Amino acid sequence: DTGVSQNPRHKITKRGQNVTFRCDPISEHNRLYWYRQTLGQGPEFLTYFQNEAQLEKSRLLSDRFSAERPKGSFSTLEIQRTEQGDSAMYLCASTTRGLAGHNEQFFGPGTRLTVL
Amino acid sequence: QKEVEQNSGPLSVPEGAIASLNCTYSDRGSQSFFWYRQYSGKSPELIMFIYSNGDKEDGRFTAQLNKASQYVSLLIRDSQPSDSATYLCAVNPTWGSQGNLIFGKGTKLSVKP
Numbered sequence: 001d002t003g004v005s006q007n008p009r010h011k012i013t014k015r016g017q018n019v020t021f022r023c024d025p026i027s028e029h030n031r032l033y034w035y036r037q038t039l040g041q042g043p044e045f046l047t048y049f050q051n052e053a054q055l056e057k058s059r060l061l062s063d064r065f066s067a068e069r070p071k072g073s074f075s076t077l078e079i080q081r082t083e084q085g086d087s088a089m090y091l092c093a094s095t096t097r098g099l100a101g102h103n104e105q106f107f108g109p110g111t112r113l114t115v116l
Numbered sequence: 117q118k119e120v121e122q123n124s125g126p127l128s129v130p131e132g133a134i135a136s137l138n139c140t141y142s143d144r145g146s147q148s149f150f151w152y153r154q155y156s157g158k159s160p161e162l163i164m165f166i167y168s169n170g171d172k173e174d175g176r177f178t179a180q181l182n183k184a185s186q187y188v189s190l191l192i193r194d195s196q197p198s199d200s201a202t203y204l205c206a207v208n209p210t211w212g213s214q215g216n217l218i219f220g221k222g223t224k225l226s227v228k229p
Contacts, residue, residue: 105150
């Protein structure tokens with residue numbers, strides 16, 4: 001399978017716990033995006049990497065959220081001191097400028113987080 | 117605030133009919149436009165993108181773009197029950213040409229056998 005992969009697929013945690021998600025992009029893709037999606041809404045942008053550099057962060061990304069892409073390959077998204085409002089599907093997408101530069105983004109299967 | 121608007125639906129069409137999904141966007145300088153299909157509980161799947169005014173066809177799908185009216189649509193011909201899903205419109209805004217996409221809330225399509 002050469003698509004975007006995400007782990008875990010589901011995570012249930014108690015309020016106040018820390019969680020970490022992993023995303024492995026399509027191998028030749030240098031750009032990686034994190035989005036969050038809640039029921040009835042479209043994906044909302046969280047942050048974006050080009051290679052290992054984090055180029056942009058949404059104001060949705062509070063201080064409790066941190067993302068890394070240390071070697072420009074896989075990325076991790078950590079949420080500290082989780083709150084019930086963090087319950088959502090966390091989506092990772094990747095793309096490469098080689099696709100005519102129109103920024104077609106391909107999504108992984110997502111990680112569904114439930115905070116009890 | 118850059119926005120993408122879609123009718124949430126549900127849009128119900130009989131099998132074999134044409135389904136028409138619409139999207140408007142607020143940023144006149146937006147560059148590229150995308151349609152994603154999302155089945156319940158799954159992640160979005162890219163089905164088409166368009167960046168020039170006019171029509172773009174791919175199999176049973178046709179994307180239409182009118183930049184003057186800031187309007188993009190997706191037509192699905194010969195609709196099948198397997199097309200039942202939420203269709204998300206996404207826009208690549210000028211200020212982040214390689215950055216994040218802005219998504220609408222999606223239109224839920226139901227194709228009745």
